[in-house]
Amino acid sequence: MAARSRVRPAHWIVLALAIAPAWKVVERFTSPGPKEVSAESAAQGQVLFNHEWTVNDPLTKGDGLGPVFNAKSCVACHNQGGAGGGGPVERNVTVYGLVNPPKNGIAQSGVVHQGAISPKYQETLNLVHASLPAQPSIPLSVLTDRTRPPSTEVVVTQRNTPALFGDGLIDAVSDETLLSLQRQHSTAARLVGLNGAKDPKVRGRIARLADGRVGRFGWKLEFATLNDFVKAACANELGLSNPERPQAVPLGQLAYQSEGTDLTDEQCVMMTDFIRALPVPQQVLPTDSTERARVASGKEHFNKIGCADCHTESLGPIAGIYSDMLLHDMGVELESSTGYYGSIIPQPTISNDKFAVSEQPTPAEWRTAPLWGVADSGPYMHDGRAATLEEAVELHRGEAIDISARFKALPDADRRAILAFMKTLRAPSQAEPTGSKSLASVR
DSSP: OOOOOOOOHHHHHHHHHHHSOHHHHHHHHSOOSOOOOOHHHHHHHHHHHHOOOOBTOTTOSSSBSOSEESOSSSTTTSOBTSTTOBOOGGGOEEEEEESSOOSSSOOSEEEEOSEESSGGGOOOGGGTOTTSOSSSOOOHHHHTOTTSOOOSSEEEEEEOOOOOTTHHHHHTOOHHHHHHHHHHHHHHHHHHHHTTOOOOSOOOBOOBOTTSOBOOBSTTOOBSSHHHHHHHHHHHHSOOOBTTBOOOOOTTOTTOOOOSOSSOHHHHHHHHHHHHTSOOOEEOOOSSHHHHHHHHHHHHHHHHTTGGGTSOSEETTEESOOOOOOEEEOOGGGOOOSOTTSSOOOOOOEEETTEEEOSSOOTTEEEOOOOTTGGGSOSBSTTOOBSSHHHHHHTOOGGGHHHHHHHHHSOHHHHHHHHHHHTTEEOOSOOSOOOOOOGGGGO
């Protein structure tokens, strides 16, 4: 009888590494935890974050600002509660999506920039679709008017500036933590289905990017890492090209050729390090015992009506974030084009028993916004249509429609207690790390 061949355990490891996709290897073997940031790198990144960029800027190796842009500095939009915070509606970005894109070279979705270095480069909505006005934006009140008949060919929406406080911790959240939360939602759905009951509303899921990585940043989880997010924002919002991202090309000048690459990898890392070094939002409880009791009651009702199903208090090792960092369907009222300027592309639908999961975010799906710092990050929702926290809760639809209804049905005192609780979640009091601010060191 022939002797059986034996494969040593080490050989199995080599074989697994050989056949596994690269992102799976990284997921499995990368050690978790926030990346260390030097004070010098964060301070130099602060200079770049606050710097007002110009055409042929001396801090760049290329043509500098533009040719099209939405702001001249990062801090121009990220400033509420300190450098790195959110921004007002006036700083919203206009986003378009073509349902049936014409064959003229225009992408299916993208951004209409509000500024340009020359009038000949200025973008206007009619360059996207002939039915739209010859202006770079439409007032948010018009875009959110549900009585206005929707177009069957083009969708125009806006994005509000998100706060960046605590993003260094989010960047370090392991894929397994996010996948575990997705499995919890999926398991709950199966159990309900097996019992013959109606499927649950809340069923969050990850966004898997085109290269296989898991999304963490962006309203629709378009970016896997904080550095990816920074590079994309520099290229698209400021017109600063970098080794990972080309600068935006004007809609009316698709043949525009940039001159050189504006930012180096090192400069992008510095800006990323500045954001990583930003303080984490904190809960600030009132000193008055009666008010503290009201806040405690509000948190209890927050959990009881189901807000914590998506806005979970902790995410792996991160305490007080109040987000599961998953995609959730928020209903047709909040639909928007997908993609923006991220790297998500349509993926094959994955069938999992009777539950089909698409890797591509749908128009109605959004990342659960972290609530830490929410008291200082208004306006709310992806486009800032909610001026107050109460409006934001009441605008929740889709998976959260029952939760919104429960909130409205609460006695006034209980609703006010929930809002009092959320208003204790404050932006950090000191948003900027200290250090050298020499321009020469960041060139």
